[in-house]
Amino acid sequence: MLLSKLFVPIIKDLPAEAKIKSHQLMLQTGMIKQSSAGIYSWLPLGFKVMKKIEQIVREEQNFIGAQEMLMPTIQSAEIWKESGRYEDYGEEMLRIKDRQGREMLYGPTNEELITDVFRSSVKSYKLLPQLLYHIQWKFRDEIRPRFGVMRCKEFYMKDAYSFDLSDEDAIKSYNKMFYSYLKTFHRLGLKAIPMAADTGPIGGELSHEFVILAETGESKIYADKNIFQINFSQYSFEEKSLKKMREDFNKIYAVTDEKYKKDEFDKNVNKENQMVTRGIEVGHIFYFSDKYSKPLNCLIDDKNGKKTSVKMGSYGIGVSRLVGATIEANYNNNVMKWPKSIAPFDVVIIPSINKNNKENLEKAHKIYLELKKQNIDVLLDDLDENMSNKFKKHDLIGVPYQIIIGSKSQGDDLEFKELNSKSEILSLNKIKSKLKT
Numbered sequence: 001m002l003l004s005k006l007f008v009p010i011i012k013d014l015p016a017e018a019k020i021k022s023h024q025l026m027l028q029t030g031m032i033k034q035s036s037a038g039i040y041s042w043l044p045l046g047f048k049v050m051k052k053i054e055q056i057v058r059e060e061q062n063f064i065g066a067q068e069m070l071m072p073t074i075q076s077a078e079i080w081k082e083s084g085r086y087e088d089y090g091e092e093m094l095r096i097k098d099r100q101g102r103e104m105l106y107g108p109t110n111e112e113l114i115t116d117v118f119r120s121s122v123k124s125y126k127l128l129p130q131l132l133y134h135i136q137w138k139f140r141d142e143i144r145p146r147f148g149v150m151r152c153k154e155f156y157m158k159d160a161y162s163f164d165l166s167d168e169d170a171i172k173s174y175n176k177m178f179y180s181y182l183k184t185f186h187r188l189g190l191k192a193i194p195m196a197a198d199t200g201p202i203g204g205e206l207s208h209e210f211v212i213l214a215e216t217g218e219s220k221i222y223a224d225k226n227i228f229q230i231n232f233s234q235y236s237f238e239e240k241s242l243k244k245m246r247e248d249f250n251k252i253y254a255v256t257d258e259k260y261k262k263d264e265f266d267k268n269v270n271k272e273n274q275m276v277t278r279g280i281e282v283g284h285i286f287y288f289s290d291k292y293s294k295p296l297n298c299l300i301d302d303k304n305g306k307k308t309s310v311k312m313g314s315y316g317i318g319v320s321r322l323v324g325a326t327i328e329a330n331y332n333n334n335v336m337k338w339p340k341s342i343a344p345f346d347v348v349i350i351p352s353i354n355k356n357n358k359e360n361l362e363k364a365h366k367i368y369l370e371l372k373k374q375n376i377d378v379l380l381d382d383l384d385e386n387m388s389n390k391f392k393k394h395d396l397i398g399v400p401y402q403i404i405i406g407s408k409s410q411g412d413d414l415e416f417k418e419l420n421s422k423s424e425i426l427s428l429n430k431i432k433s434k435l436k437t
């Protein structure tokens, strides 16, 4: 892509309404544009990053055997009345009527709808277990939308739902998802800590929030620092190993605000290991057994032909929130460096251009075509701007690698720089292989 053609409306001054780094940066670099309070348009740069995050989330859901589907954003109020949540959900639910006066709503989550899909098609234990997910827009009429994409009214979420015959089997599904979340966040370059959490309006007994540490986060957390010693890659994707992983995590104190009790914290964690900090909730998983299947009459025949309510869990990842959360985790001293896995481009070529010298630009174009041939997603900054402005701009856009075509690049020896590091002189072939690994 040529920067001169990219729709990236960069704003020079810090937007006043943005209170946290990620919100500022996303507005400044034209990743998003507010459409109304808590509702955003995703412009090409922001959309590209979000789609890359979505793809990693998808791959890791598929890896554990979850199947992708798509449910609508608009739901009928009927099923919510059946579950009893229509009234309980309160003002956060956006209620609408169609032209026949039928009560509808913009889905804030999908427990009822998926249970309705399931009850009409699955009657026997033989099809269990099942894991289904979709990645779809949600709407919650938040009273105080803030921090850009972190807490908005309309947001993009991956929500998965598990169906099992027994509570014991359902915990196995929960463990699979727990593992998948750790792996997903790792691929996104984030260190997410699972925290025992409250179940809120979703309900149930067992729940974990996945939180990344950030001072601007809305969740207050209390944890034993030893939680950082556990790494998901110590475990394999097998039932026994996943059980062990959950047991190991359970031994270490890590809870969110609502679950915190001072005496328990002091009893379980030495003073020097106590960590009280803030974080961003990027995922949340719930096990709620038959909370929805019972009132919605979602019954299946067990091995003896006896009807029983299917046991369920639900598992959410805030895909659009993750764009902001990744910025909070990676933006320091006015430099944003995207993790390679979700960067908007693999590399940017920055030629030094002036009216009398077009040689650098021509050379940059040649390299650009060469890299494109290799399927490297490359951005060429072909704008006639001084180098110091260009560098400032690219520090914000955050493409992790740069090829700088100026006095240090001679012939096939090119100046190559990783953001936040010193530049080095490399041949184009070496650069290609570096970018491909």
Ligand code: 5CA
Pocket: 108, 109, 110, 111, 140, 142, 149, 150, 151, 152, 153, 154, 155, 157, 158, 159, 160, 202, 281, 282, 283, 284, 285, 286, 314, 315, 316, 317, 318, 319, 320, 321
């Ligand atoms: N049904 C369950 C699991 S699928 C559920 O809705 N859980 S949730 O309420 O915790 O939401 C899942 C994830 O969506 C959260 O962890 C968070 O990352 C994201 N999320 C929730 N509310 C918002 C919001 N207002 N703005 C942006 N992201 C949000």
